[in-house]
Amino acid sequence: MNIGNLPNSPAAGVALSLSLACVAASQASAAPQQTRAAGSRPNVVVLLADDMRAGTIRALGHPExxxxxxxxxAKSGVAFTRAYNMGGLTGAVCMPSRAMLMTGRNMFGLDGNGQTINKQHTMLGEVFARNGYSTHGIGKWHNGTESYNRSFASGAEILFGGMTYNQFEIPLAHYDKTGKYDKFEWARDRRQVCDHVYSNRHSAEIFADAAVDFIKSNEAASRPFFMYVAFTTPHDPRQVPQKYYAMYDGKNAAPLPKNFLPEHPFDNGHMTGRDERLLGWPRGKRAVRAEIRDYYATISHLDAQVGRIIEALKKSGQYENTIIVFSADNGLAVGQHGLLGKQSLYEHSIGIPMIWAGPGIAKNAKSEARCYLMDVYPTLCERLGFTIPSSVQTESFAKTLANPAQSHRGGMYFAFRQFQRAYSDGKYKLIEYNVKNTRNTQLFEITADPLEMENLAGKPEHAGLLKTMRDHLLAARPAGDEKMDFWKDFAF
Incomplete structure (x- = not known):
């Protein structure tokens, strides 16, 4: 499917004109320089957003x-419109999702939900290093200090942990070759592993600066590089320069989602988690609109930092020989179904953006091939001719990069803590809840009802379909899940 022209945006005004003008200027100024010979092994840049929902990119049908x-x-590569995070067994969904990405293992094959990484599980960075690449990490790392140094031979501006409480005052660590990462006593958070704190510099800008510096330092390098840049946005706190909020003020204000609810219809097991307490109950329309405005503003600010990194690749002459992967750890509700966070199995919380661009990858295309975030690991291996380690549990979709019409996965399984399990065959999705011995069931036709507003589970005419989907759910259950509390005294 061709992306074609961008849709008209109700937010298109001075802010959009300036943004597009900046892109055009940066592209015009990006005069390529001579670097490693054309046709040599490509560099790889993986850019990971934090809490960015699928579809929150204008070219993919989000006009606001x-x-x-x-x-x-997206127009220079392939945009995957049905990419997903598998879920998580902790409220901090970003921890297992990042571990799955970096190990190619499903959530039930991780140690401690990904808080640390088993030394028998080969990290993605280790594979690149074994194949002669220099490896460099920047930004958020939620999977322990030991696994960081296994993954990267160098790094900069590292955030060890799940989040920051101020995007303009973020505790960071320099790369430590010894792997000790001794922390200092930072008054605001003594638990934080860090050795320096910037004041009045935004985290996304700091990470983009570090990426640009690394790209410049590799202009004349003889070895290809693997660079991983993990942002902490659009995760809250959603603090950005004022001009980005202004993009969504007044007549450009984003509307409420059609599936907005003041409260979720039942207890899903995580109703009072940290993310859900950011607003009170019932959710007020004005308050949710403010959250959406801040969310979109933070995404636009992140977009600008992605643009800076791409511009640096072009100026250094490395863009044409670099594979770029943009994705996110998980999605976010931001008012949909009465929820704010990502601790559910609705499409808004498990769906993620994913764009691939670079040599050997189709251009200006959308793919409806269904994939997990963890599939990125073996896909990169296959695309680059690396042997996929035996510890990897997931599947490559490398063939889809050249042929976006190529399908990848059939049925997909999802889980959240001990409370929720889901199965999707691409057309229908079943979500089962088991919370405090109370059962709830939802069945959606997601192709016709992508906002998951009509529950088919209680309708007699869908009884056969419900039984079939429940059979699929049980058959798709990964090894290790059968031991979880969700299944205790559970029968259909």
Whole structure:
């Protein structure tokens, strides 16, 4: 499917014109320089957003949002419109999702939900290093200090942990070759592993600066590189320069989602988690609109930092020989179904953006091939001719990069803590809940009802379909899940 022209945006005004003008200027100024010979092994840049929902890119059908750089990236490659995170067994969903990405293992094959990484599980960075690449990490790392140094031979501006409480005052660590990462006593958070704190510098800008510096330092390098940049946005706190909020003020204000609810209809097991307490109950329309405005503003700011990194690749002459992967750890509700966080198995919380661009990858295309975030690991291996380690449990979709019409996965399994399990065959999705010995069931036709507003589970005419989907759910259950509390005294 061709992406084609971008849709008209109600937010298109001075802010959008300036954003697009900046992109055009940066592209015009990006005069390529001579680097490693054309046809040599490509560099790889993986850019990971934090809490960015699928579809929150204008080129992918979201007319309210302003993302000129991600729009351009999507048109230069393949945008996967049905990419997912498998879920998590902790409220901090970003921890297992990142561990799955970096190990190629499903959530039930991780140690401690990914808080640390088993030394028998080969990290993605280790595979690149074994194949002669220099490896460099920047930004958020939620999977322990030991696994960081296994993954990267160098790094900069590392955030060890799940989140920051101020995007303009973020505790970071320099790369430590010894792997000790001795922390200092930072008054605001003594638990934080860090050795320096910037004041009045935004985290996304710090990470983009570090990426640009690394790209510049590799202009004349003889070895290809693997660079991983993990942002902490659009995760809250959603603090950005004022001009980004202004993009979504007044007549450009984003509307409430059609599946907005003041409260979730039943207890899903995580109703009072940290994310859900960011607003009171019932959710007020004005308050949710403010959350959406801040969310979109933070995405637009992130988009600008992605643009800076791509511009640096072009100026250094390395863009044409670099595979770029943009994705996110998980999605976010932001008012849909009465929820704010990502601790559910609705499409808004498990769905993630994913764009691939670079040599050997189709251009200006959308793919409806269904994939997990963890599939990125073996896909990169296959695309680059690396042997996939035996510890990897997931599947490559490398063939889809050249042929976006190529399908990948059939049925997909999802889980959240001991409370929720789901199965989707691409057309229908079943979600089962088991919370405090109370059962709830939802069945959606997600192709016709992508916002999951009509529950088919209680309708007699769908009884056969419900039984079939429940059979699929049980058959798809990964090894290790059968031991979880969700299944205790559970029968259909």
């Amino acid at each position: 949002i302003i993302t000129p750089n991600l729009d351009a990236l």
